[in-house]
Amino acid sequence: MQPPISRYPVPRLEDLPQDIRERIRKVQEKAGFVPNVFITLAHRPAEFRAFFDYHDALLLKDGGLSKAEREMIIVATSGANQCQYCVIAHGAILRIYAKNPLIADQVAVNYRKADLSPRERAMLEFALKVALDSHALTDTDFPPLREHGFSDEDIWDIGAIAALFALSNRMANLINMRPNDEFYLLGRVPKS
Amino acid sequence: MQPPISRYPVPRLEDLPQDIRERIRKVQEKAGFVPNVFITLAHRPAEFRAFFDYHDALLLKDGGLSKAEREMIIVATSGANQCQYCVIAHGAILRIYAKNPLIADQVAVNYRKADLSPRERAMLEFALKVALDSHALTDTDFPPLREHGFSDEDIWDIGAIAALFALSNRMANLINMRPNDEFYLLGRVPKS
Amino acid sequence: MQPPISRYPVPRLEDLPQDIRERIRKVQEKAGFVPNVFITLAHRPAEFRAFFDYHDALLLKDGGLSKAEREMIIVATSGANQCQYCVIAHGAILRIYAKNPLIADQVAVNYRKADLSPRERAMLEFALKVALDSHALTDTDFPPLREHGFSDEDIWDIGAIAALFALSNRMANLINMRPNDEFYLLGRVPKS
């Protein structure tokens, strides 16, 4: 018997508003299962909509950050916040986008020792400052990123993803969100 | 000459999408001025919409928390995160909702010494754990709140408001958002 | 009914030694009310005299620091120590000396984002190191201050004010000293 996936009631799919059902149906088609973040946050439809709108605005938009870079930010900051759901679920997504079965575990434990480029390292250093010490950000934190080719809009993206997962990590810890078993293995075994 | 209100470009009202202009017009009518959080975050319309949808979902909904209690959570956690915009802007709103010109400064500096009821104190203790140590939340953190009359849905609200302002504080620190001068005095002088 | 202004007995003015009564009478004349720090600390006359002698030696002396700069140090370090009395009372004094109704709230929350000159920012960075990490002070902390025009005696003043309020903040927290209601509004409204 599985432990519960949330401290709060988990709605049945068929009881949810149409737009939320549709959103969940689409992710299920793509992933092959319903990630628990969808069904557990759907307990609060209005917050659900806002959260995934925010998520899509940052993670599906065009911009200077690759998809793998965005997931790295999530995994590194969620590791620092000790958020089990986000490290394990986004670790899977990072492995897939980066086509690298090792990178997620490395970044989750300690990005300084991961197989990263200097650009990625600078990006994560900034992201972790936003996650853990945003009060100490000053103008001097921006030029090093620009030297690595990040535009000011890219820097907003880095900071905003770290900020969104500051929220997400706290929600997951609040409701004790459980990652789906599927995530643990995703992206680890090269498809033959 | 005023310092800038953001590290990023601030859009002109007339250049914004219609729905955002309308949203800003309404808050301006109510407040008498445009709070800088609206105009600075409008640099990114999609994130703007998601942020204020989230905000409204938590702060305008019905529920067991009074409006003043919700603002207390914002002021206390934003103080802990050293977010100048949120402490000063939401401090003003707290003074107004609580009809108490002293409470915001007290809560911003140290909620333990503010003029609070035991219920409010328990609420802020939980909110600060979500803000600062959410990884350490366990089942034992919930019963004390229930003893003070908070339902499980109220506890979600407390935690979710702390989580949303974990995001908000980091965004304000990222873009160096400046509070409007108007906020400093609002709610301090009783209307005669 | 007001909450008590101290965890300890508060003496009646008429029961105090003559010199203390006189000192209190003078501040009352100047301020229009008796700040609670005077009447609550008077519970211990010998400590009272030493504390205010120390205070006057640092805050009333001539020297390279302006009166507003000295109050900034108090507000910034008291904010870091979460001392409600000192942030609120000295915030009022700072507003008056700086003739700036905004500066105290800014400095109390996060001096890095306050409307400060580079000289003031360097001063507060040093003061906060004295307040929070004095064990880590080394010779390398002094030249940056000299570059901003502070003499070595000025630097002693900065450090000593931070040190005195390390004491003062702890005493206020120990006895749960309550700021007078008058402080909250002082210096916020320009006199017409």
Added chain:
Amino acid sequence: MQPPISRYPVPRLEDLPQDIRERIRKVQEKAGFVPNVFITLAHRPAEFRAFFDYHDALLLKDGGLSKAEREMIIVATSGANQCQYCVIAHGAILRIYAKNPLIADQVAVNYRKADLSPRERAMLEFALKVALDSHALTDTDFPPLREHGFSDEDIWDIGAIAALFALSNRMANLINMRPNDEFYLLGRVPKS
């Protein structure tokens, strides 16, 4: 091309003293590969012998702790110390001993949210206090463990494993020890 597995020279197997070669040969037979901790620490033969003697004294001995419990202690404390090698290598061993493909990632991120019994949770709480705050250990830390059936000798084992990996984590961080690629997948896929 692989990044180096150590900041220090890595000896060739054939250049090592006979006893160390033999030790390494045995682990290779069992694991199917040479874990990098053996070959990188062999740069210092005397320290190598002492380290693995200590390791075997704690991990191969009989006693009240199961093999999986011992590995849990390693994974949880190494996660807290952000030691990439130990989290990833001992995570693999934990999955195998516990016959549980999920447990290692859960414990590495946040043991409070892992699928653990109350006994295991109490054990890890104590282990983390040894790892992070051993100065604060007092007599009151022992009775809760005894209530979960741990003998005083078991408690020594818990504390000593946390202490040994305090050393091990620091050595791995010092020499930038890289986990073998093989560890990432071990124990994740049930053998058919």
Added chain:
Amino acid sequence: MQPPISRYPVPRLEDLPQDIRERIRKVQEKAGFVPNVFITLAHRPAEFRAFFDYHDALLLKDGGLSKAEREMIIVATSGANQCQYCVIAHGAILRIYAKNPLIADQVAVNYRKADLSPRERAMLEFALKVALDSHALTDTDFPPLREHGFSDEDIWDIGAIAALFALSNRMANLINMRPNDEFYLLGRVPKS
């Protein structure tokens, strides 16, 4: 050649005001040498007078705390603040008052493991909370001390000594005050 005893100019005894010279002469008579805290702080006569008035008000007064208990508070909190002068100088005084050559080193490193009574342990736990986390003091911190026989005035003394040495430690770290060589051995060898 000795390193300097202060970062600041050290006055010659004969250049000091009469009252300060007299104060120093008396301590020299008693101790057999001039402790450096006297001659280095005399660089600022007004602050010198206030500091030693404060010191005498707390350390020479009657009250429920023994002389040894007062010095324990100084040594424990100065250890936590890493103040070399105060640990070494007051360590000597503690050895003498307690007639115990071991106690000062024990308390300086970790009071939890020192040869203390439960009363002394409770006293130091409170003193360290004042020294390190005074913002978190609440009403619940007082009853445990009362159970150990401390009156409310004794508790003020404990807190005020911790607060005074919060100042003193920061001043010593600011000016890099050097302890006299004599202190290191004082009270270690029983007089025969």
Added chain:
Amino acid sequence: MQPPISRYPVPRLEDLPQDIRERIRKVQEKAGFVPNVFITLAHRPAEFRAFFDYHDALLLKDGGLSKAEREMIIVATSGANQCQYCVIAHGAILRIYAKNPLIADQVAVNYRKADLSPRERAMLEFALKVALDSHALTDTDFPPLREHGFSDEDIWDIGAIAALFALSNRMANLINMRPNDEFYLLGRVPKS
């Protein structure tokens, strides 16, 4: 009556295995007494052998670090870990090797203010990073040590001694190891 020297049973010398008895006999001959670390850790013979093999491999070997430098690393990191046994016992050894009765107390409280050369200061800064923040070590930490004449093998020694005492401090705190009274005075009084 003396407090116990360990939370765990302390074996009688005559009940110990021959090799351990012999090892203890030798140190007793040299020191004039049996340091408690030997007899308390002998409760676990296999761990005893590994610990002292490790100790000897690092502290008795040849190399670029003087004996006094190695003991400085132990005293400084044990001070940071608040380990009473190691600060007091190795403080004595440091005084003897350095022929300096003052240095151990200085280093234990705050190495930044001790009478050290720039080389020694750089060495301790690195050692404390290994002790407290080894996860943050990067390639940039090594060149400053090389500039002070430390070879890469010397740097391994510095880090490995800090790592070994990370273990040792935790074991001493776990079993509440008590320093022998003899250590307190050793090396303080010059032999005549």
